[in-house]
Amino acid sequence: MTEMTDVHPRLEIKNLQRAYGGRAVVDDVSLKIMPGQVTCLLGPSGCGKSTTLRMIAGVEMQDSGTIHVDGKLICDTVFRVPPERREIGLMFQDFALFPHLSVADNVGFGLKTGTKAERRARIEELLERVDLLRFIDGYPHQLSGGEQQRVALARALAPRPKIMLMDEPFSGLDNRLRDDIRDETLGILKEEGTAVLLVTHEPEEAMRMADEIALMRDGKIVQQGAPYNVYTRPVDRASVAFFSDANVLRAEVSGALAHTVFGRFLAPGVPDGTQVDIVFRPQHLRIDFDRAGKGPLPTSTDGTAARAVVARARFMGNESLVEFVMDHDGSTLRATVPNVFLPQPGAVMWLTVRRDRCFVFPVHAAG
Ligand SMILES: Nc1ncnc2c1ncn2[C@@H]1O[C@H](COP(=O)(O)OP(=O)(O)OP(=O)(O)O)[C@@H](O)[C@H]1O
Numbered sequence: 001m002t003e004m005t006d007v008h009p010r011l012e013i014k015n016l017q018r019a020y021g022g023r024a025v026v027d028d029v030s031l032k033i034m035p036g037q038v039t040c041l042l043g044p045s046g047c048g049k050s051t052t053l054r055m056i057a058g059v060e061m062q063d064s065g066t067i068h069v070d071g072k073l074i075c076d077t078v079f080r081v082p083p084e085r086r087e088i089g090l091m092f093q094d095f096a097l098f099p100h101l102s103v104a105d106n107v108g109f110g111l112k113t114g115t116k117a118e119r120r121a122r123i124e125e126l127l128e129r130v131d132l133l134r135f136i137d138g139y140p141h142q143l144s145g146g147e148q149q150r151v152a153l154a155r156a157l158a159p160r161p162k163i164m165l166m167d168e169p170f171s172g173l174d175n176r177l178r179d180d181i182r183d184e185t186l187g188i189l190k191e192e193g194t195a196v197l198l199v200t201h202e203p204e205e206a207m208r209m210a211d212e213i214a215l216m217r218d219g220k221i222v223q224q225g226a227p228y229n230v231y232t233r234p235v236d237r238a239s240v241a242f243f244s245d246a247n248v249l250r251a252e253v254s255g256a257l258a259h260t261v262f263g264r265f266l267a268p269g270v271p272d273g274t275q276v277d278i279v280f281r282p283q284h285l286r287i288d289f290d291r292a293g294k295g296p297l298p299t300s301t302d303g304t305a306a307r308a309v310v311a312r313a314r315f316m317g318n319e320s321l322v323e324f325v326m327d328h329d330g331s332t333l334r335a336t337v338p339n340v341f342l343p344q345p346g347a348v349m350w351l352t353v354r355r356d357r358c359f360v361f362p363v364h365a366a367g
């Protein structure tokens with residue numbers, strides 16, 4: 001019988017901590033990634049993503065915390081497996097091929113074991129997979145940027161790393177090419193059972209690529225889970241705003257209800273007198289036309305309609321973005337509407353909010 005204890009995450013980091021000049025830039029970060037799983041470390045610039053990756057790669061030392069690969073300790077504050085022995089592949093935005101080496105020699109660079117014929121076979125297999133076998137005897141300068149990137153991918157994969165660390169590896173490519181290379185890359189990594197930690201600050205990229213998203217802010221992982229869960233059950237206002245534009249209504253709670261111009265919102269367990277932010281995405285603002293000075297009647301799903309005036313409307317391609325100024329307090333709300341919807345500035349409309357798509361967060365006093 002196999003014991004369950006044999007099943008370890010491919011990569012596990014526990015309580016990683018790193019400070020520069022007394023400021024914690026990576027603050028108690030823990031993560032587990034199983035073989036073949038892709039985790040995206042998603043967060044704004046400067047939140048500590050690359051620093052986390054560098055510690056896992058072994059090119060930077062943590063102040064505290066541990067790193068395990070397949071259940072084996074590879075690094076704590078006293079013991080440290082050197083970077084070249086960690087079986088970790090790296091792919092960074094500024095990947096560089098060796099210009100004086102052929103494509104074959106670039107891909108074979110990290111292959112230290114096996115006979116010459118075995119190494120050649122592995123190189124051919126990988127170039128075949130990234131669809132570049134015809135360039136095997138060519139040189140980097142004969143390839144386009146996207147082709148060079150695929151060679152870099154083949155090079156990183158050649159030694160069959162257990163873990164692949166990728167730091168915004170696709171950001172130098174145009175949109176279409178990026179989509180293709182992303183999907184291709186993911187396919188190969190999944191087939192090889194590699195655990196992937198991919199750093200990005202683009203939510204679309206994370207949702208497209210990730211089995212799991214770890215949302216990072218100010219050195220901490222604030223939320224972690226499947227993309228759908230992170231998107232639909234955000235932990236705070238900033239997490240909503242990280243994925244899309246967010247509308248916010250400030251309101252006060254009494255009797256476990258937050259009172260707004262759109263009606264009352266459930267605020268279970270929130271004490272009377274507490275300020276809350278009711279946060280929702282622009283696609284969940286519903287628009288109705290003015291009918292002789294009236295809007296739609298109140299309903300239990302959409303609450304009460306509030307009067308607003310169009311400030312401006314913009315066509316965005318797949319959708320239109322309409323900005324409203326609310327009658328009751330002059331605040332601004334944004335709606336996105338599928339297709340073309342371009343009302344004139346000054347037009348009167350009635351707005352309702354999809355209440356099942358609203359998030360209610362108590363406002364914490366600053367300081
Ligand atoms: N060697 C260093 N010395 C001092 N501060 C550093 C050092 N390396 C990183 N930092 C600081 O640590 C913070 C996190 O940096 P890091 O590169 O991890 O951010 P990031 O999340 O990768 O951002 P980006 O998306 O812009 O790449 C930044 O404020 C950065 O200035």
Ligand SMILES: [Mg+2]
Nearest residue numbers: 049050051167
């Ligand atoms: Mg970075």
